[in-house]
C-alpha cells in the first residue's frame with residue numbers, strides 16, 4: 001500500500017473527528033478516501049489540501065523583505081520549505097467487515113496510506129450484485145449500489161437541465177433489466193413527458209423488455225372510477241359527489257363510458273341544479289379524449305416483472321391531461337400492489353415538479369396520490385424515482401420521503417439552498433461542489449450508501465434518444481439521411 005503522508009499534530013488535532021497529514025505524495029486529491037493502519041483500520045476522507053511555507057507565514061517579514069527590493073525567493077531556498085497538508089475527516093473504523101465510530105484519535109506520526117479498494121467497497125456499502133452506476137471519484141472502484149438499499153425507500157434525482165438526469169435514469173433502468181432472473185426483477189413504469197425513453201423500444205437488445213404506451217393506447221376506463229376519482233379530476237361539490245356515487249352504484253352495465261354515465265345522470269331523479277351541474281361537469285371530461293369503457297393498458301399488463309413500461313405523454317399537450325394519467329395510473333398501481341396483484345415496482349416520474357409540485361392541491365391533481373405512495377409505498381415495495389430540474393418546486397413532503405438523493409450539477413442558488421435543506425447527509429462541502437460538477441458527475445447521499453459518494457455515471461449501453469443527440473450529430477444524421485434518399489431516388 002502506497003504511503004501518502006504522516007499525521008501531524010497541530011491546534012486542530014488529531015482528534016476523533018479529524019486530523020491533518022503532511023503529504024509526501026503528490027497524487028493526493030480532495031475527496032479521496034485514505035486509511036491509517038492503527039489497532040483498527042481508520043478510514044478518512046481528504047476534505048481540503050493546504051500549502052504552507054514558513055518563509056511566508058509572517059506577514060510583516062514578507063512585506064519588509066519585499067520592500068527592501070530583495071525578493072524572498074531569491075534570498076532563501078523557499079521551494080524546499082513548501083509543504084502540502086491534507087485535512088481529513090474521520091469516517092469510522094473498519095474491522096472484520098464491521099464499521100464503527102472512532103472513539104480514540106490516531107497518533108501524530110501515524111502513516112496515512114492509500115485505501116485498500118476492497119475495504120473501501122465494503123465500507124461504502126457497495127454490493128457486487130448491485131446496480132452498476134459508474135466509477136467513484138479518485139479511486140479505481142465501480143459504484144455498485146445494492147438494489148434494496150436504493151429502492152426500498154424512494155429516490156430523488158435532482159439537477160439542472162442537461163446535467164445527465166435522464167441518462168442516469170436510463171443507466172438504472174438498464175441495470176434493472178439486465179439483472180439475472182434469479183435475483184428478481186421489479187416492474188418498471190416510466191411517466192415520460194417528453195417521450196425520450198421510447199429509445200429502449202428501438203434498441204436491438206432492450207426492445208424485448210420494453211412496452212411503449214402513447215396517446216392511442218392510453219385510456220382511462222370510466223367504469224373503474226369512483227365518485228372520489230371524478231372529484232380528483234373535476235371540482236365537484238359534496239352534494240354532486242354524493243349523487244354521482246348513487247348513480248355509479250346503480251349503473252346496470254358493467255362497462256360504460258362517459259356518454260353512458262351522463263345519460264344515466266340525465267335520466268335520474270337528481271334535483272336541479274345539481275343534476276345539470278353534474279352532467280355539465282362530466283361533459284367537460286369528454287374534451288380530453290382520454291376516457292373510454294376500458295382502461296388501457298390494463299394494470300397487470302403495465303406492471304410485469306422485468307418489463308419496462310413507458311407511458312409516453314408527449315402527445316398529451318395539456319398538463320391537466322398528463323396529471324390525470326399520472327394520478328389514475330399511480331393510484332391503480334399502488335392499489336394493485338397493496339393487494340399483491342402486481343410485482344414490486346419502480347415508478348419513475350420525469351419532470352416530477354409537474355406532477356407533485358409544492359403549493360396548493362388544486363394545482364396538481366396527481367399530487368396527493370404521489371405523496372401517499374411516498375409515505376406508504378415502502379411497506380408494499382412500491383418505489384418512486386422522482387426526477388426534476390426544479391427541486392425548489394417539488395413537494396417537500398415527497399422530497400423528504402426520498403431517502404436517497406442523487407444530485408448532479410446545479411447552479412441556481414435557490415435550488416442549491418433547497419437541496420441543502422432537504423438532502424440529509426449533504427455536507428456543506430458537497431453542496432459547494434454542486435455547481436462545479438461536469439455532465440454525468442453525481443453525488444449520492446442517503447440510504448443507498450454508507451457515506452456520501454461522488455461518481456462519474458457510466459456510459460449507456462442502450463440507444464440515445466433523438467432529443468439527446470448533439471446539434472452536430474443531428475445535422476450529420478439529417479444530411480446522411482437526405483443523401484441516401486437522393487441516391488435511392490437516382491438509382492430508381
Ligand SMILES: Nc1ncnc2c1ncn2[C@@H]1O[C@H](COP(=O)(O)OP(=O)(O)OP(=O)(O)O)[C@@H](O)[C@H]1O
Nearest residue numbers: 160161162163164165166167389439440457458468
Ligand atoms: N454520464 C454520462 N456520460 C456520457 N454522456 C452523458 C452522461 N450524462 C449525460 N450525458 C449526455 O449529456 C446530455 C444531457 O443529458 P440528459 O438528457 O440526461 O440531461 P437531463 O439532466 O435529463 O436534462 P433535462 O433536464 O433537460 O431533461 C445527453 O446528450 C447525454 O447523452
Ligand SMILES: [Mg+2]
Nearest residue numbers: 162165166167
Ligand atoms: Mg431529462
